[in-house]
Amino acid sequence: MEIRSVEEEQQSPAVTANVGLPNAALHQVNDGVVEIEIEQDDSGTCGYGPLPIFLKFEDVEYKINGSSRNPVKAAITSVASRLRMEQGNCKHILKGITGNVGPGQILALMGPSGSGKTTLLKLLGGRLDGDIRGKVTYNDTPYGPSLKRRIGFVAQDDVLFPHLTVEETLVFAAFLRLPTEMSRKEKHLRAERIIKELSLERCRHTRVGGVLVKGISGGERKRTSIGYEILVDPSLLFLDEPTSGLDSTSASKLLVILRNLAKAGRTVITTIHQPSSRIFYMFDKLLLISEGQTIYHGNARESMHYFSSLGFVPEIAMNPSEFLLDIATGHVKDISIPETLQGSTDLQEIEVKVIKFLQCKYKTDLEPREKEENYHSVKAPMKLQLSIQIKKDRTSNWVEQFIILSKRTFRERSRDYLDKLRFSQTVGVAVLLGLLWWKSNIGTEAQLRDQVVNKTQTVRLLLLA
Numbered sequence: 090m091e092i093r094s095v096e097e098e099q100q101s102p103a104v105t106a107n108v109g110l111p112n113a114a115l116h117q118v119n120d121g122v123v124e125i126e127i128e129q130d131d132s133g134t135c136g137y138g139p140l141p142i143f144l145k146f147e148d149v150e151y152k153i154n155g156s157s158r159n160p161v162k163a164a165i166t167s168v169a170s171r172l173r174m175e176q177g178n179c180k181h182i183l184k185g186i187t188g189n190v191g192p193g194q195i196l197a198l199m200g201p202s203g204s205g206k207t208t209l210l211k212l213l214g215g216r217l218d219g220d221i222r223g224k225v226t227y228n229d230t231p232y233g234p235s236l237k238r239r240i241g242f243v244a245q246d247d248v249l250f251p252h253l254t255v256e257e258t259l260v261f262a263a264f265l266r267l268p269t270e271m272s273r274k275e276k277h278l279r280a281e282r283i284i285k286e287l288s289l290e291r292c293r294h295t296r297v298g299g300v301l302v303k304g305i306s307g308g309e310r311k312r313t314s315i316g317y318e319i320l321v322d323p324s325l326l327f328l329d330e331p332t333s334g335l336d337s338t339s340a341s342k343l344l345v346i347l348r349n350l351a352k353a354g355r356t357v358i359t360t361i362h363q364p365s366s367r368i369f370y371m372f373d374k375l376l377l378i379s380e381g382q383t384i385y386h387g388n389a390r391e392s393m394h395y396f397s398s399l400g401f402v403p404e405i406a407m408n409p410s411e412f413l414l415d416i417a418t419g420h421v422k423d424i425s426i427p428e429t430l431q432g433s434t435d436l437q438e439i440e441v442k443v444i445k446f447l448q449c450k451y452k453t454d455l456e457p458r459e460k461e462e463n464y465h466s467v468k469a470p471m472k473l474q475l476s477i478q479i480k481k482d483r484t485s486n487w488v489e490q491f492i493i494l495s496k497r498t499f500r501e502r503s504r505d506y507l508d509k510l511r512f513s514q515t516v517g518v519a520v521l522l523g524l525l526w527w528k529s530n531i532g533t534e535a536q537l538r539d540q541v542v543n544k545t546q547t548v549r550l551l552l553l554a
């Protein structure tokens with residue numbers, strides 16, 4: 090896909106797609122070329138809508154040094170590893186990953202557990218530091234602080250307040266995170282729009298809940314977490330396994346929501362574990378990782394064709410993601426493999442051979458094309474490169490934030506303390522202890538000591554009973 094600025098080249102567009110952006114539109118012209126037109130934003134909410142962001146990454150590597158940040162621990166670990174004659178306790182997690190994704194697209198990161206999906210997601214989302222190598226650019230500019238507010242990150246374990254309702258969660262978030270230029274009414278309307286967009290109307294007054302508190306369902310919880318992030322209209326949305334724990338219908342509903350978010354001009358990147366076929370075909374791009382290395386990157390629909398061209402064909406009917414995960418782990422039961430890999434009966438040996446073969450094939454067949462596409466044909470227009478460096482609108486100052494946070498904490502805590510069950514438990518225990526001490530003989534110090542011993546034993550017995 091090539092990107093040209095409308096200002097740079099005046100061609101009449103063959104197809105124009107309204108991407109739903111307040112200030113941008115994509116024009117499809119000949120040969121798959123996409124032009125981006127950005128109109129001047131006079132709405133007063135300058136820089137607020139999602140800005141088209143083209144994310145490119147090349148030869149991304151990530152290593153974890155086993156040594157601790159604590160200098161004492163680090164010294165001990167280093168001495169211990171030297172004593173054990175270890176070459177170093179460095180863990181190479183990502184080993185040179187290349188790819189790209191643009192606005193309107195969903196990139197799925199797939200691979201077996203421990204292959205490095207979450208690590209790559211965090212790295213691309215600017216949430217990782219340490220030994221990072223390679224190049225990651227956003228509209229051909231490196232990561233900068235101005236990007237923070239254009240990125241939404243939905244982690245696998247969401248951190249929502251269990252005693253707040255869905256509506257309260259979103260309204261408090263709107264007051265905290267939306268620009269000061271927006272009025273209270275506008276912030277309320279924004280939260281309302283998100284509730285409608287994510288079909289959360291039915292549970293808007295239900296508590297979010299948690300381990301001990303009953304609350305909304307898993308799917309509603311995921312949607313609330315997504316709502317929390319898209320409140321500020323991020324241009325780049327990262328999601329770590331948004332469908333895990335959901336049934337296939339709820340998962341595909343969630344994917345439809347992500348599709349709509351992408352259609353509105355956002356760039357969506359998500360890790361996913363074995364999606365159903367229906368979900369798999371909703372992805373535009375796929376990055377399949379095996380042991381920290383790519384074995385496929387490109388159009389999700391073409392992935393099966395690519396592997397069959399290499400000689401990997403399912404022998405029985407299989408869900409595409411099941412097949413892809415099988416070959417990413419080198420597990421080729423019910424899958425025919427190329428002749429060069431046949432001949433061994435040792436399953437472990439076959440697994441190692443398959444993974445190595447696929448990694449090499451990607452390096453020789455697909456990666457050169459990816460790199461060519463990344464840095465020779467794709468160039469983000471200057472306007473986009475500059476826009477990404479402009480900070481989004483200012484949010485509330487620390488005094489306002491303090492007030493909003495205090496209100497939120499008060500609402501949350503008061504619900505917890507005034508919980509009917511908890512309240513009756515507290516009253517019950519207080520009455521019981523009161524009765525225990527009622528009319529006790531505590532005239533002298535010795536009598537008081539005796540009573541304390543007696544009462545403690547009684548309480549222990551009660552607890553055991």
Ligand SMILES: Nc1ncnc2c1ncn2[C@@H]1O[C@H](COP(=O)(O)OP(=O)(O)OP(=O)(O)O)[C@@H](O)[C@H]1O
Nearest residue numbers: 153180182200201202203204205206207208209362
């Ligand atoms: N801080 C860390 N310290 C040590 N090892 C780490 C750290 N973070 C990640 N790893 C290791 O890096 C590898 C990749 O981890 P990552 O979480 O990216 O895997 P994943 O593909 O997301 O797996 P899953 O599908 O189970 O979520 C794992 O082997 C993990 O143990």
Ligand SMILES: [Mg+2]
Nearest residue numbers: 206207208360
């Ligand atoms: Mg993960």
